[in-house]
Amino acid sequence: MTDTSINKPETGDAQFSDFFALLKPRVMSLVVFTALVGLLVAPGTIHPFLAFCGILFVAIGAGASGALNMWWDADIDRIMRRTQKRPIPAGKVTSGDALAIGLALSGFSVVLLWLATNALAAGLLAFTIFFYAVVYSMWLKRSTPQNIVIGGAAGAFPPVIGWAIVTGTVSLEAVLMFAIIFMWTPPHFWALALFMKSDYDDAGVPMLTVTHGRRTTRNHILIYTLLLAPVAVGLGLTAIAGPIYLAIAIALNAWFIKGAIEIWRRDEAQAEFDHYKTEKAFFKFSLLYLFLHFGALLVTPALAPFGFGGW
Amino acid sequence: MAFSKDHELHERRFGRNLSLAVVLIGLVGIVFGLTVVKVTTGQPLEGFDHVARPHMIPEEGN
Structure with missing residues (x-):
């Protein structure tokens, strides 16, 4: 083997923590907290393991939408000081990898939430991912000053999903x-x-x-x-x-x-x-x-x- | 006979691969746990022997 091209670090040769950073852990922690409150205050009971899985899949879905957002916004993230250290503008993760992770985790989280709990909770999670990645990131963010007003809906869904996990209704x-x-x-x-x-x-x-x-x-x-x-x-x-x-x-x-x-x-x-x-x-x-x-x-x-x- | 030294690429990616292994093992555990919970807390499985018990048959008019 004389191929030396694999020896040098290149863009995309990321560590696990770089992929984790794609999922916006700080946003995810807020999502977990509000979804957990929605789940715990809802009337009715649910098996603790199903509750744990439900919150986990909501968190993964939120992370997936974060990865899709970073894929779409990589160009402006390079410009803004606040976002320059994100994995894609920092050159640690390729935008193609971010897209693949975002799509894979989106499908994974929605399907498993459906299997673990119910169709309404999974449907709300799917809509939330779509709303954040497509409606907010792709359509609104760069076109209207009302971007965060309407886009805020994406961040508001987690307690509703938590509620739906237990009750199956809203x-x-x-x-x-x-x-x-x-x-x-x-x-x-x-x-x-x-x-x-x-x-x-x-x-x-x-x-x-x-x-x-x-x-x-x-x-x-x-x-x-x-x-x-x-x-x-x-x-x-x-x-x-x-x-x-x-x-x-x-x-x-x-x-x-x-x-x-x-x-x-x-x-x-x-x-x-x-x-x-x-x-x-x-x-x-x-x-x-x-x-x-x-x-x-x-x-x-x-x-x-x-x-x-x-x- | 000594093993040859790991390629630098493998050393560089060791942490990433190890973390991925932990995630995949966690996934297996979650799917297994979900299966156990669903099977043990669900309704009793009926009709598997193709025998219709009276309470399984809808009443007339319903």
Whole structure:
């Protein structure tokens, strides 16, 4: 054997961790958490192993859609500072491999979720993958400033899938969990866009900050935060919530609205002066906001012996 | 007789192959576990002997 071409590292000679990074593990952790809450608060019972498999397949499906997104967006990921270290722009994984992994894991996760649980849960997972990879990544992201508003639906489906895994149906509670994430996504991402401004500008992604200006973005953050509050508090009146959730939701939404008002009252000069301190704080709090809402739903049944369970 | 030293390519890909092996073994375990759970928690298998028991036959009018 004198062939030396296989000796040198080449693009595509990736380690396992590079392939794992294609699945967007941080997004996946949020998906696992919200799907798990949807599953645990749903009425009915399910065998623990089936529940484990259900959440695992939802996570794999979410990862698959992440890989498809990275395959499609490799060109703009090379431009944006935030995404330059992703496996494809970093030259660790070829875009062909990313596509193959995305498609294979999509089919795998949907079929196994169907076999393990039911057709509705599998159908919702398939639609979620399609929505994120095709509707959001291919159609909306580069064509409309409403990209993350509509695309946010993809991230909002996991608790509904978790609910469907147990019940085989979708009900008001599941729709409200969907609505919380759906309404939360725009202010969360627009706050990020305000302080990561050059990234989206350079890549030509029509974020609201680029197309309609930063004043309009601040207005929109406030509007969506105000619309989010009744949805989040409204969930507190359903069967899966209780007084603890309601109290937490009221406090979190009051604080979130306060942050949105502060962002709305500021102009660019003020923001540049303190390096977007308020916007960054709002973005960080938005993560805590979502975690605590779903966390409160999770602990509600556990508080029943103390008189603070569901209604 | 000593084995020849592994090619550098194999050394470079060892971690990746090992991880893939773990994933595949995990997949086998999951499919096996799913099978066990489905078989043990499902409805009793009936009709396998081609004998129709009374409760399996739909009542008239239904």
